Amino acid sequence: MALIPPPGSPIERAPRTDPEIDRDLREAQEREFEKSLLVTTFEKALHWAQASSVWPATFGLACCAIEMMHTATPRYDIARFGAEVFRASPRQADLLIVSGRVAQKMAPVLRRIYDQMLEPKWVISMGACASTGGVFNNYALVQGVDKVVPVDVYVPGCPPRPEGLIEGILVLQRLIGANGLPSSSDLRREIAPVSAG
């Protein structure tokens, strides 16, 4: 329970190796916490709806994908938590669960899939290989998927138990939901404001 920050606290993110990645997002984040954040009742309802129906994209790469499949099956069943179906098309998915090791050859594909997803979108980095490169510290893997896409929740394990992944999804839901904490996709909306309607 200590994992979930109390409402209003700033989000701690690990320092990025390349300072240029997502610089605009970080600047927006700094600007954000200079003013106070007002969340209206409508926005609370919106966040609750978004959190309760996060549909993941099928992005199973390696062993973690098997455990991800296990979370979809009767014993662990993430459909109870709103992740009803895994959408094959990234355009219909909200959540990208990067489950497995990301090879150098796969990194541009991952970025392309992430870019094809529509806002609001979130990323869970599942497993040790996706979070930091895991057991494989070598030429072939991207050492941590946050070098390629911005990550909201990291789930450790090799592979993480299905309960671990469910905890990750629940943490994400609390991030999106009633707390009103901005997720990385909220910040993106700040930078490129869409006309209301």
Next chain:
Amino acid sequence: MSEVGSTIESAVAGSVVGEIAHAGELTIEVARDSLLEVARFLKGPPLSYVLLSDVSCADIPEHPERFRVAYHLFSLETGTRLRLRVWAGREPQVESVTSVWATANWHEREVYDMFGIRFRNHPDLARILMPLDWEGHPLRRDYPLGGEEVQFTDAV
């Protein structure tokens, strides 16, 4: 020399360069130029090694001919295995056995990708595991392991 070795030597003269029997396995070292002939002979009767299990390579920089390609053969009737070894030389080039066993196609592509050994007369020698424009051949001994430096440990 073992029976298999002498059969090969009598069929393709001058091919068998050495023979090792170790850990219950038989390894026959073949001269590079006679590799294709030996392969054709081994596939047909009487020995009938119809299944090529594996083509792999070891980089041994201490040896003057640095790269050593190993072919693992399996005979269905007898259930026995045989290993053929060929030294590829410092500028590694070996004849491709794709015309004998079609399965060698991807195996040889992987050896080319990882070690840089060019297989002559291979139908489609392109990189298979690394991106197409990758420079270098990762499994060579002088290629660094890569990755990130980890704090507080010198274990790799």
Next chain:
Amino acid sequence: MSTDIGEGIPVADEAREALEAARREGRELTETERAIAGAEALTPQEALATIEAATEQTPGSRQPMIINLGPQHPSTHGVLRLVTELDGEVIRDLHPVIGYLHTGIEKQCENKTYWQAITLVTRMDYLASYFNIHAYTMSVEKLLGLEVPDRAQYLRVIMCELNRITSHLVWLGTSGLELGAMSVMFYTYREREKALDLGEMIAGERMNTRFFQVGGCADDMPPGFEQRLRGFIGEMPDRIDEYEGLLTENPIWIDRTRGVGALPADRLLDLGVTGPALRAAGVDLDLRKTAPYSGYEHFDFQVPLGVNGDAYDRYTVRIREMRESVRIIGQALDGMPEGSHIADDRKVVLPPRGELSTSMEALIHHFKLVTEGFTVPEGEAYSAVESPRGELGCYVVADGSPKPRRVHMRDPSFVNLQALRPMAKGAYLADLITMIGSLDNVMGGVDR
């Protein structure tokens, strides 16, 4: 095809990579590179325009449309990319592009001791993790000349056959899911959870365990394990009947799998295909019978064979293999010999923890094994096991140091995938999905 790009065609990343590599080495593009470059170089509008232009110039000819399947695709069993040349729904040619999961495991094993390499090797074919370790430890034991005690062999057989069952359950679930039979997945994963519970009981982890050691197994069966395992294999035959009841005589399943993906047996052997795909074509090659290892000669089981080699036969072969695995586990439990679960050689195997507080020698052995590792005399060995996908072999080259010189896995998925191209030529795109499912490839093994 020359390495010149036409005028005004935007060249995407992979096409540029292929052309640069070819230009740098001063050679023509190979077949696969040409297919990849072709697939990447055109936007859909340009592809349509090219096809229309070709049809106008030479009426009656139809240029194939190049469609990219994957690497992110729900039905490719992982990150497999297929560059297909389609003529309507019919596949003219197919180029599998792999390497999207290449992890550099073989290179990293050269920097680890023989013991540490077990954790890496197990993650290659992640659905058959026990088999990976089995092949690797058998090779190292051959090089060391180490005898594995009988009890350890029986334990290995039990865990391997359990792993075969779980791997086939995943195959059945995902194959059914891809062809639209979604219920099968939920049924099979229910059993898989029970089997993974058993694995967790004995090995500590559900997947990617490190249970087999050089010389035997890491630990003996905990209390309650045998009873639970007997319960599992007692109910498995009924469960397999349930799966068969859903699929075997289902007219839709038969329509979609009968006659799909058949190749003659000698062609399959030439392509190096082993395992259920080969046995479905009628070739009796099962390494557990042809070249028995680890005590398999003591067990009485049959090797299921098919007739046509199509996807339906592969399905029936794998279902029957699951039944045979259940029988083998029962026989292994009944005939489990007494003894140690690991070899006795203190130079290679850790001493039992109880001894560490009483014997100085045990302490020294433990220290040396954990820090430096054991040395393996110079030589090379290749051992193969019959994994759920075929012949899984491990080629270890040792040079007298505590770290292996070269570890290479002969993975069955890598080799079996070569058969996809001849199988798919002339077939429908929908049948391609059936074929990939029936080959049961795991991309971790393909790319290593």
